[in-house]
Amino acid sequence: MTTTLLTQSTTTTRRHGSPLAVITGAGRGIGRSIAHALAAAGYDLEVSVFDSQEVAPTLDAMPRSIHACATVVDLRDRAAQDAWAYDLKRRHPRLNVLVHNAGVGGPCIGLATTKDF
Secondary structure (H helix, E strand, C coil), rough: CCCHHHHHHHHCCCCCCCEEEEEECCHHHHHHHHHHHHHCCCCCEEEEEEEEEHHHHHCCCCCCCEEEEECCCCHHHHHHHHHHHHHHHHHCCCCCCEECCCCCCCCCCCCCCCHHH
């Protein structure tokens, strides 16, 4: 089964030399607040949101001085997790901050370590 990710960005490219933060569950609540704080501190962002309706409000709230990319990912789906992680690693071989904020019930969804990036 192929997993297709819906991604939307505020800009087409990242700023040279800027730090990168990856945040899961950034479409609302604590995750969105963390994204705002890191954006205000000058981080470029790669965030996951659960619902496509969360993409525009999440990106619209970000400062235009940073690069922010929101991707719809159902983190309950292992194939979607893998697809997003592979895409992130392909586009960004290094990241500075990882905030695994998304909450799901049930079995463990897997862990990422610094060795994965």
